[in-house]
Amino acid sequence: MNKTIVLLLSIFSLISCKTSEVGILVEKGLLIQNAQITSPENQTMSPDNFIVVDGDEIVYVGKDKPNLKGSFTIIDARGRYIIPGLIDGHVHVTGTDALSDEEELDNPEIVKKFREQLPKSYLYFGYTTLIDLGTAKPERLTDFQKTEIRPDLYYAGGGAVIGNGYGLSNWKDDIPNFIYQENEDYPIPEKYLKENHTPKAVAERIAASGAIVLKTYYEPGFDPTQPRFPTPSKALMEELKTEAHKNNLVLVVHGNSLEAHQFLGNAKVDIVAHGLWNWGSHRLDSTNAIPEEIKQVLDVEIENNVGYMPTLQVINGLRELTDSDYLNNPELEHVFPKNLIEYYKANSNVMYANVFGGAPKNIIATNFNRISNQGKINLKYMFDHGGNILFGTDTPSSPTFGNPPGYNGYLEMLEMEKAGVPPSKILAMATIENAKAFNLDQLYGTVESGKKANLLVLNKNPLQDITAYNDIEQVIINGIPFDRKTFSAQKGAE
Structure with missing residues (x-):
């Protein structure tokens, strides 16, 4: 950030004018x-500011009219x-959505268009910061970072997978x-x-790779007819947490089952990267009542302040x-290139x-x-019980094709509101609470002096109307304002 700001306060104007000038x-x-x-922290509005x-940094926020010296937009x-x-605290900016490695090789023009559009798709729906929670293709992170106009990207460094366990795809590395x-x-x-190891x-x-997250997995597997994947022991998870915190890393753990959440809640990990939507032998019935065993697991996570990412769109996307x-x-049409949508339509039955x-x-x-x-x-x-809910989509x-970049975040918000979470809480989760959870609150999460100038100009009140996130007028990224339409895939097709 540009730190060469000179703030000149005029004592005389403070005394003599009703509206002082800075x-x-x-x-x-x-x-x-x-x-x-709109303040995500206290859910209030402050008008007439x-x-x-300056550059990519907010240097002043207030009601006193600034006396500007310089060139301003x-x-x-x-x-x-x-x-x-x-x-969005849980994305993967790696492959082309729903295409295998072989399909990518067979369709280079589709892949090219998708990679070019990907950063814009997130910006179109207001996502100016992303946390990539694991990739088998680290070079894709580098490619994303090279894009001139893009969301700020943070990442987990390769994934601390249990040997031979779920999520291990990097045996070819010299030191996976x-x-x-x-x-x-x-x-x-x-x-x-x-x-x-x-x-x-x-x-x-x-930590040396520049990552901010240590990501591991508690996943015994999805097919009960197959042998279980190895999962971390209690002692190993405690050691992982200790070493992560020593290196200023946030410990994020994949888990979506009753077994996983029970283990991770008791282990007091920082964040569980999925909601508990896999209830094991339990089933939701017509009463819509949560089984007591599920409640007990959620209560432990609440008591231990474990970050809980619902990731509702994982299920909906499938x-x-x-x-x-x-x-x-x-x-x-705003987030997928036209040729990719056509490919999906032609191959949807095969994908199913x-x-x-x-x-x-x-x-x-x-x-x-x-x-x-x-x-x-x-x-x-x-x-309802004060859980530490964080915003992430696993996109x-x-x-x-049911997890479109950017749009998937908006769909996640709609689902959260359907669940009974008010728009004010959703705003907080997707801004300041995520920033705090990933130790990024010195840069992001609020509109105040010293923060990164990544801002949204909305046409509706986000504290009252969840559709405000699909009515964005301008996206300000690194201090530069853009009309939202700039980022539409339709614009790129013109």
Whole structure:
């Protein structure tokens, strides 16, 4: 950030004028006047403010009119609402949504268009900061970072996977970040030295990569007819947490089942990367009551202040494979290139079969609606009882076109409101609470001096109307304002 700001306060004008003037000297900046600032922390509105941006930093917020010296772009925000840019705490900016590695190789032009559009799709829906929670293709992170206009991107460094466990896809690396766990009967290639795969060694390696998150997994598997994946022991998870915190890393753990959440809540991990929508042997019935065993697990997570990401769109995104009309949604035209939508339409039945085999679509849709409702009911319970709820979408979560970048975040918000979470809480989760959870609150989460100038200008009040996030007038990224339409895939197709 530009730290060469000179703030000149005039004592005489403070005494003699009803509206005092604050002198601000910059070479080139941005002035937002008549700004109605929405506070995510206390859920209030502060009208008639001035916001001054120098470079990519907010240098002044207040009601006193600034006496500007320099070249300024001016936005008159009268009648609109200013909020900090949104933070999606769980994305993957790696492959092309729903395309396998082989399909990517066979369709280079589709991949090219998608990669070019990806940062814009997130910005179109107001996501100015992303946390990538794991990729098998680190070079894609680098490619994303090279894009001139993009969300700020943070990441987990390779994933601290339990050796031979779920999520391990990097055996080809010289020193992959798997964790060697004693007393597990599984083969690890002899070329890997045990001392390179302790929690200490892996945490240090991840921190050195520039990551802010240590991501691991508690996933025994999805098919009960298959052998279980190895999962971390209580002692190992405690050691991982200790080493993560020593290296200023946030410990985020994949888990979506009753077994996983029970273990992770008791382990007091920082964040569980999914909601508890897999209830094991329990099923949601017509009473919509949460089974006592599920409540007890949620209560432990609440008591231990474990971050809880509902990730409702994981289930909904898979369900969309059953909907023959989904790809006609006009919103998709803003976030997917036209040639990719055409590819999806031509291959939707194959994509469905790749995930669900020959199962009837109506049965899959019914089951996934039930699981989705289980997730929403749990979310409402967490909200009603003071749980530490964070915003993340897991975009894209699986080989489906039902998790569109950017738009998936808006859909997650709509689902949260359906679950009974008010818009004011959703705003806080997607801004200041995410910023605090990932130790980024010195830069993001509120509209105040010293923060990064990533802002949204909305046409509706986000404290009252969740559709405000699909009525964005301008996106300000790194202090530069853009009309929202700039980021539409339709614009790129012109």
